Amino acid sequence: MRHGRWRFLLGALVPALVLHVVFVLSPYAQAFYLSLTDWTGVAGEARFVGAGNYARLGGDSLFLDAVRNNAVMLLVVPIATIALGLGLASLLRTRRGSAGYQIVYFFPQLLSLVVIAVLWGFVYNPNTGLLNSGLRAVGLGGLTKSWLADPAFALAAVMAVLIWSSVGFYVVLFRAAIDAIPAELYEAALIDGAGSWTTFRRITIPLVRESVQVAFVYLGIAALDGFAVVQVMTVGPGGPDGATEVIGLSLYRNAFTYGKFGYASAMGVALFFATLTLAILALRAGRKDRLELA
Amino acid sequence: MNPESQLRPYPTRRSLLKTAATAAVAAPLLSACVTGGKKDDGEAVATGAKTADNPLGVKADAPLEVVVFKGGYGDEYAVKAESQYTSKYPQAKVDHKGLQKVGEAIQPRFVAGNPPDVVDNTGAGRLDIATLVAANQVSDLAELLDAPAFDEPGKKVRDTLLPGVVEDGTFAGTTVALNFTYAVWGLWFSKSFFAEKGWAYPATWTDMLALCATIKKSGVAPWTYQGKYPEYINDPLLGMAAKTGGLDLVKAVDNLQPNAWKQDGLVQAATAFAELAGKGYLMSGSEALSHTEAQAAWCQKKAAFIPCGSWLESEQKGIAPAGFDMVMGAVPGSAGDKLPVAAVQAASSESFLVPAKAKNPAGGQEYLRILFAKASAKAFAEANSTLPAVAGATDGLTLSSGLGSVRDAVTAAGSGTFTYRFRTWYAPLAKAVDDATGELVNKRLSPADWATRIQKAADALAKDSTVQKYTR
Numbered sequence: 148m149r150h151g152r153w154r155f156l157l158g159a160l161v162p163a164l165v166l167h168v169v170f171v172l173s174p175y176a177q178a179f180y181l182s183l184t185d186w187t188g189v190a191g192e193a194r195f196v197g198a199g200n201y202a203r204l205g206g207d208s209l210f211l212d213a214v215r216n217n218a219v220m221l222l223v224v225p226i227a228t229i230a231l232g233l234g235l236a237s238l239l240r241t242r243r244g245s246a247g248y249q250i251v252y253f254f255p256q257l258l259s260l261v262v263i264a265v266l267w268g269f270v271y272n273p274n275t276g277l278l279n280s281g282l283r284a285v286g287l288g289g290l291t292k293s294w295l296a297d298p299a300f301a302l303a304a305v306m307a308v309l310i311w312s313s314v315g316f317y318v319v320l321f322r323a324a325i326d327a328i329p330a331e332l333y334e335a336a337l338i339d340g341a342g343s344w345t346t347f348r349r350i351t352i353p354l355v356r357e358s359v360q361v362a363f364v365y366l367g368i369a370a371l372d373g374f375a376v377v378q379v380m381t382v383g384p385g386g387p388d389g390a391t392e393v394i395g396l397s398l399y400r401n402a403f404t405y406g407k408f409g410y411a412s413a414m415g416v417a418l419f420f421a422t423l424t425l426a427i428l429a430l431r432a433g434r435k436d437r438l439e440l441a
Numbered sequence: 442m443n444p445e446s447q448l449r450p451y452p453t454r455r456s457l458l459k460t461a462a463t464a465a466v467a468a469p470l471l472s473a474c475v476t477g478g479k480k481d482d483g484e485a486v487a488t489g490a491k492t493a494d495n496p497l498g499v500k501a502d503a504p505l506e507v508v509v510f511k512g513g514y515g516d517e518y519a520v521k522a523e524s525q526y527t528s529k530y531p532q533a534k535v536d537h538k539g540l541q542k543v544g545e546a547i548q549p550r551f552v553a554g555n556p557p558d559v560v561d562n563t564g565a566g567r568l569d570i571a572t573l574v575a576a577n578q579v580s581d582l583a584e585l586l587d588a589p590a591f592d593e594p595g596k597k598v599r600d601t602l603l604p605g606v607v608e609d610g611t612f613a614g615t616t617v618a619l620n621f622t623y624a625v626w627g628l629w630f631s632k633s634f635f636a637e638k639g640w641a642y643p644a645t646w647t648d649m650l651a652l653c654a655t656i657k658k659s660g661v662a663p664w665t666y667q668g669k670y671p672e673y674i675n676d677p678l679l680g681m682a683a684k685t686g687g688l689d690l691v692k693a694v695d696n697l698q699p700n701a702w703k704q705d706g707l708v709q710a711a712t713a714f715a716e717l718a719g720k721g722y723l724m725s726g727s728e729a730l731s732h733t734e735a736q737a738a739w740c741q742k743k744a745a746f747i748p749c750g751s752w753l754e755s756e757q758k759g760i761a762p763a764g765f766d767m768v769m770g771a772v773p774g775s776a777g778d779k780l781p782v783a784a785v786q787a788a789s790s791e792s793f794l795v796p797a798k799a800k801n802p803a804g805g806q807e808y809l810r811i812l813f814a815k816a817s818a819k820a821f822a823e824a825n826s827t828l829p830a831v832a833g834a835t836d837g838l839t840l841s842s843g844l845g846s847v848r849d850a851v852t853a854a855g856s857g858t859f860t861y862r863f864r865t866w867y868a869p870l871a872k873a874v875d876d877a878t879g880e881l882v883n884k885r886l887s888p889a890d891w892a893t894r895i896q897k898a899a900d901a902l903a904k905d906s907t908v909q910k911y912t913r
Contacts (some may be wrong), residue, residue: 189552190551272726273728293729295729383671385672387879388875388885403544405569406569406571406572406575427756
């Protein structure tokens with residue numbers, strides 16, 4: 148019996164592990180190696196160039212634009228999304244008909260990111276788009292902008308789409324975390340005369356801390372990416388003049404347009420370490436003072 | 442809630458180290474995959490005896506594999522040429538693949554060293570031709586160019602092509618690609634709309650500015666452009682510069698000569714476009730419109746001119762209203778130009794190549810000889826209202842207004858066609874030029890800074906020893 152159990156476990160695990168190694172781990176490992184070569188993507192051989200590709204990264208102004216934009220996104224997107232998500236989730240706790248809203252908030256999650264980017268591209272159209280038409284309709288015609296073609300607004304416009312598309316998921320995530328908080332805590336707070344803001348700050352936030360932390364990691368990774376929305380929606384893409392360039396787009400262009408797979412791999416490896424560092428830092432930051440509820 | 446049952450969201454130091462060590466051990470083993478393609482040159486290449494009827498020495502029973510981009514033109518024209526091939530060599534088995542993502546499909550095959558015999562490297566996912574050349578993945582087509590034309594007795598294939606086609610496929614003195622379609626760039630307008638308003642197409646830039654003032658007064662935007670992709674507005678700008686400075690200017694740019702981008706012709710053209718933008722002659726919002734949106738606005742007569750290549754008419758099929766009668770005009774010139782006013786920017790595209798490691802290279806070249814025959818090109822022109830790269834392919838055909846104007850422009854230009862090569866040779870420089878021009882026509886960059894900025898990018902490229910250089 149015990150024997151058969153091992154055989155069953157092996158049979159179930161091995162195919163998955165093999166697939167994982169061949170299609171996930173091996174490409175990762177190959178990217179590390181390729182980042183040290185001048186592979187063009189079509190040649191049968193690659194010349195070893197050492198750390199040359201990494202040295203070039205520092206002098207590539209478009210890549211530096213990308214790093215800057217990703218850093219801005221990393222600061223803005225997670226904080227804005229989590230703030231909105233938490234706010235909406237705690238409102239849902241106290242309001243009637245919240246289930247319906249919860250579903251509505253989740254809608255963007257059902258659409259592919261490419262579809263979202265195309266739709267928002269229409270919304271931002273300077274002449275016929277929903278946004279400018281709406282502004283004109285309410286007499287704010289002076290505020291209309293060529294949103295995606297103005298370097299001052301293009302990145303903000305992209306971030307707004309990223310936030311819009313992910314808030315719904317975090318509303319649901321935080322709602323579940325809030326539901327797990329014992330109702331007595333809220334009742335006790337109410338009896339003690341706590342207002343809704345105090346309740347939110349003193350009870351809800353500390354008790355959903357772990358969910359928030361996980362959300363930070365997910366959103367941080369999403370903010371370091373941003374490729375799909377930028378590629379589909381922006382001028383250039385990545386423009387105007389690098390205003391919305393992201394690392395993923397630089398990587399893609401170098402690999403598939405310029406045939407510099409070695410250099411693109413170096414970008415990928417750099418991004419890998421940035422993401423890994425972010426994940427570890429975010430998870431370590433909130434490691435202490437875990438609360439026990441039950 | 443039991444905290445013990447929760448997953449620990451962070452890795453322990455030990456497990457992290459263990460994973461890293463495993464990865465380090467596995468890396469050299471796994472990394473063998475990508476670049477492990479054999480450098481096996483000893484494989485048998487199919488050849489036959491060369492005769493007058495079989496000038497390229499095709500082995501009659503060797504199979505032929507053809508990979509074609511199946512985009513706006515479909516792939517019927519390629520299939521037709523294949524059936525002609527099989528009627529000439531009935532024992533040969535032809536394997537046809539019509540794909541939308543040619544690059545994705547053939548890239549691994551180039552790496553592995555077993556590419557098809559003919560590749561139409563076209564479409565959004567195409568492979569960078571300069572990269573293929575640098576990797577020695579494409580073969581010399583000289584033999585094909587000097588072979589007798591398939592259906593024009595007494596002529597070599599080389600002599601049946603439109604001006605510039607052979608040069609477009611030539612890298613460092615070797616012709617490695619033959620482009621099947623011929624594109625001409627210019628300014629498009631609606632003939633009927635202009636006739637109705639009493640506007641005449643301007644021959645010089647001064648006339649253009651005067652006409653723009655008139656057009657603007659009538660409530661129509663003089664120009665629009667495909668702002669999301671700034672390369673569209675680049676074409677008339679670079680075209681004007683070429684007219685002013687002549688082919689010397691174009692060559693200086695392509696050869697990455699010092700201060701090439703600061704030549705008078707280029708700065709003047711940049712100034713002209715800065716003026717166009719400064720006077721408000723570009724339709725507002727154009728800077729954010731995609732090519733479909735800008736072209737649709739133009740078809741709705743919201744703007745009078747739009748810069749585009751000769752494919753515009755087929756792209757606007759079903760969008761342009763009946764009786765719109767779009768025609769293309771050559772970019773305006775100015776006094777003292779080195780090239781005639783009828784000169785047009787023309788280049789071929791839709792590159793057919795025979796991979797260096799093809800198993801049946803003679804068959805591949807023979808296939809191209811059949812494809813580039815006059816009859817085959819004529820059928821293509823008829824089906825797709827696009828100019829093929831073969832001279833005289835549209836003779837005797839009734840052409841639509843757009844294609845007719847394109848053909849007339851080519852005829853009027855005669856030997857006065859020109860093209861920039863830096864776009865195919867140095868893709869990163871093309872990106873730098875597009876970005877700078879986008880900023881220029883949005884009044885965020887002065888013409889002098891435009892030149893300085895692009896020159897800086899060109900100098901950096903010239904210094905970069907990892908990039909293969911070409912000269913013309």
